[in-house]
Amino acid sequence: MLFRQLFDEESFTYTYLFGCAETGQAVLLDPVLETMDRDLRVLQALNLRLAYTLETHIHADHVTSARKLKAQTGSRIAGPAMDALPCIDFGxxxxxxxxxxxxxxRPLFTPGHTDTHHSYLLTEGDTQRVFTGDALLIDGCGRTDFQNGDSVTLYRSVHEKLFALPNETLIYPAxxxxxxxxSSIAQEKARNPRLGGKSMGEFQEIMANLKLPYPKKMGYAVPANQDCGKCPADLPETIRRLCDPSLQG
Amino acid sequence: MLFRQLFDEESFTYTYLFGCAETGQAVLLDPVLETMDRDLRVLQALNLRLAYTLETHIHADHVTSARKLKAQTGSRIAGPAMDALPCIDFGxxxxxxxxxxxxxxRPLFTPGHTDTHHSYLLTEGDTQRVFTGDALLIDGCGRTDFQNGDSVTLYRSVHEKLFALPNETLIYPAxxxxxxxxSSIAQEKARNPRLGGKSMGEFQEIMANLKLPYPKKMGYAVPANQDCGKCPADLPETIRRLCDPSLQG
Incomplete structure (x- = not known):
């Protein structure tokens, strides 16, 4: 298996590339519109053909490149089945x-940041990696104050689905x-300031008092991602130019 | 391969266990005298037989359990050949x-913390892990002010041997x-406050001004480790009782 951790400096998003050395097929997890050309260059350099894009959830902080990659490479679009998006090829x-x-x-249903959020477990030999999206971050976690987020639900997801994995399981956040x-499961259990050794009540209080600003792209990113990266036609002109013009409805 | 990251709370040392699922043989990297019974319990629980202990370097902060494990399990003692210790079975x-x-x-010669320090590279499929001992720590590095330590040498070891590895290579420190x-190579390159993006001159200045206290176990740990964990006979009584009585010369 080929594995690359790629980064978008604008939205601080990690896109993960998985390549099968035997078939030459690849998967991109949480690909970002602005870094699509970089991702295509990496695929080409590794002599891989993109088979699927996959999302952990409907993002609010960036627009996915899933639809544009499908148009350019013939890749198929995967994401949580429970989103029931008509644009998804495989749920x-x-x-x-x-x-x-x-x-x-292997999907793990980890709602709480959004209500359909999934993490993905990947096993290579005895090495386990879990791609935790926005459910569990290094020394943190995703916010729970929009997109049907809920701190009680997120606490349960982290403890029941993620902290139940073996200590050495590697954590790769979105x-x-x-x-x-x-990071690793042992590390987050030991020192995550929101979730490591904290009670559900303590976590609820932490999450209720984050006082975070509203994500600047949320107004168009959520509807765009609900259509696999196609920006809606009714965007105001000021936002419209931030969306990929070729993908506007 | 079975892999476990074990921790000694007294000296903050990570001991690493590697187990071969096919032969049932195991290796312990940098095992600590005080946690020997815990390590034996983990080996037993995994149904593994200890074949070798291995050291990254002559430690100053803890005594190795290599000699006592050899006596109890028949394991062989491995360590850097250039230490030329008579007690070592495989250099x-x-x-x-x-x-x-x-x-x-696979040993990588990474002197600078000590003059014979080695890191070890382990490959499982496409996953590479490097066990960096005290050469490279997460957001830090080992001190260079004793045991023939040298900051210029450590800077070269980290840049030429460790930072030359692929970005996704996982770093497991001692x-x-x-x-x-x-951590990962990409992470330490990006944010290690001593070594990431720092010039050799900047690193020398940082290391020359750490003002660290003398390690409390150094007086007996170094001579004990030069004999694979056998404390010398001429220790003062106050220190002698800290050493394993059954291993004293």
């Missing part, structure tokens, strides 16, 4: 993993704002 | 890796004092 669920060549991404790249 | 070097079943630990467990 994943806990009993419906995405398998491409020798790569199997974002990091301080250039951290990787 | 490793860059052209002389340690192979146990399907596990190969210590962490803040419960961090794992």
């Amino acid at each position: 994943v669920a806990e009993d419906r993993p995405l398998t491409v060549g020798t790569i199997t991404l 974002h990091d704002y301080q250039q951290r790249h990787v | 490793v070097a860059e052209d002389r890796p340690l192979t146990v079943g399907t596990i190969t630990l 210590h962490d004092y803040q419960q961090r467990h794992v």
Whole structure:
């Protein structure tokens, strides 16, 4: 398996590339519109053909490149089945993993940041990696104050689905704002300031008092991502130019 | 391959366990005298037989359990060949890796913290892990003010041997004092405050001004480790009782 951790400096998003050495097929997890050309160059350099894009959730902080990559490469679009998006080619669920060549991404339903958020578990030999999206970040977690987010639900997702994994399981988040790249289940259990050793009540209080600003792209990113990266036609002109013109409805 | 990251709370040392699923053989990297019974319990729980202990370097902050493990389990003692310790059964070097079943630990000569320090590279599929001992820590590095340490040498080791590895290579250090467990080459290049993006001159100045206290165990740990964990006979009584009584000369 080939594995690359790619970064978008504007939205602090990690896009993950998985390549099957046997079939030459690849998957991109949480690809970002602005870095699509970079992702295509990496695929080409590794001699890989993009088979699928996959999302952890409907993002509010960036627009996915899923639709544009499909148009350019013929890749198929995967995401949580429970989103029931008409633009999705393959809906994943806990009993419906995405398998491409020798790569199997096993979905774990981890709602709380959004109500349909999934993490993905990848096993290579004895090495387990979990791609936690915005459910669990290094020393943090995704916010729970919009998109049907809920702190009680997120606390349960992290403790029941993620902290239940073996200690050595590697954590790869969807974002990091301080250039951290990787953690482990043992590390987050020990020192995550919101979730490590905290009670549900303590977590609820922390999350209720974050006082975060509204994501600047949310107004158009959420509807765009609900259409796999196609910006809606009724955007105001000031926002419209931020969306990919070729993808506008 | 089975892999476990074990921790000694007294010296903040990580001991790493590697197990070959095919032969049932195991290697312990940098095992600590005080946690020997815990390590034996983990080996037993995984149904593994200890084939080798291995050291990154002559430690100053803890005594190795290599000799006592050899006496109890029949394991062999491995360490850097250039230490030329009579107690070592197998001396490793860059052209002389340690192979146990399907596990190969490939030595990288990384002096600077001590003058014979080695890191070890382990490959499982496309996953590379490097065990960096005290050469490179998460957001830090080992001190260079004793045991023939040298900051110019350490700077070269990190840049020429470790930062030359692929970005996704996982870093597992010999210590962490803040419960961090794992990093990556990309992460340390980006944000290690001593080595990431710093010039050799800047690094020399940082290392010359650390003003660290003398390690409390150094007086007996270094001579004990030069005999693979056997404390010398001429220790003062106050220190002598800290050493394992059954191993005293």
